Amino acid sequence: MSREPRREQLLNAADRVIQREGPGASMNAIAAEAGITKPILYRHFGDRNGLIGALTERHTGGLLAAVRAALAEPLERRDRVEHVLDTYLAGIEARPQVYRLLTHPEPGDPSGAGNALAPALRQIAEEITRAVQNQVDLGADRDLLAEAWGRGITGMVLAAGDWWLETRPCSRTRMVQALADLLWGRLAAAADLPTAVLPAAPVEPAAD
Amino acid sequence: MSREPRREQLLNAADRVIQREGPGASMNAIAAEAGITKPILYRHFGDRNGLIGALTERHTGGLLAAVRAALAEPLERRDRVEHVLDTYLAGIEARPQVYRLLTHPEPGDPSGAGNALAPALRQIAEEITRAVQNQVDLGADRDLLAEAWGRGITGMVLAAGDWWLETRPCSRTRMVQALADLLWGRLAAAADLPTAVLPAAPVEPAAD
DNA sequence: ACCGGGGTGTTACCTCGGGTAACATCGTCG
């Protein structure tokens, strides 16, 4: 029997323990869950990043495909955007731990790190960029705008989605509306409030 | 002489080594830079989080105050938004390593982690939320919208800012324009491109 | 029947980073 099936088993085990302990689960823990010891893991995946990477790719497919499909949906643009937002939120809602892994990988490599967007999210950002480039007429600046917006929208949904998952301030559809409204320029369209000037916000050091 | 001055010296040393090696610099390295050994650091800051926290608070002040000031600027709303965006980008541009520390802390604590926004950024998000609540008339939903938007905008700028810092695809002012345009509903306003339907994007596994 | 290779697995170890214990020193205050 080739290595593939065992690899799958190991990934399943890793999946379970991460589901249970969140990312950051130790290699020992994963090995134990699989009923084996560390060196086997390392034989199969090289190092921790390899394991996480494999695990990631496995789940990225689903989310990415869902988002891609949503981006290609033959809807009015606003509806399409809402559909994409809802798809993402539904994804992170369904399996928080897994998507935490996708969206908040342990830093680990100090090499090219410093990126707010994990690989899976970078793929989503690229998907959005491509969609914008292909679907929206943005004139001469379109490449720059599409790239910046792809990253920006992804980061926006990531941060807002995290907050939503944590605090559950409202239903998913309401959240989708809120974000779509933001992207739809409601910030620009809304009227000023009467007292636009306020008496200087309190400056407490915020003992975090 | 009380502990405060020494604390400052130690923080300065930590600052230097982080400037040089990025976040993730080891306590040993920091101690060495300060010309001392680890236990002293621990006496002063308790643990690594304590040190990083102190370091963070030290720099958070500047960025936060700048953003807060920009948010309170008596400008047209669009100009104010641009001003805030520019302030943030200027900040991360000026001292990338420092702001990497503020914006991408090592996870460390597996407790309430899972948040896309570091403490410093959460403060900025709150600042934005407050500004939106106080300045923009959003009707009944205003609390929810303001909170969601605060997080969302912060995440957007974080992700886009990281990308911009890394690849420098354009000038800062251009980047500010791109993001302000996004927030201003240009995505909604732009016309469709002729061939809105495309021949299914290639589905390569993306050997990341 | 023998042997070798490629899979399985093991124990035991290394390194490095966070964190601590125990001890030594210096200056100041009563």
Place this chain on the structure above:
DNA sequence: CGACGATGTTACCCGAGGTAACACCCCGGT
């Protein structure tokens, strides 16, 4: 002087990533 509180030290513990060396087991070839 003595005591206290800060300074500093060496030496250690622990956990996690990662590796070396060895053992087993099956299967196919000669």
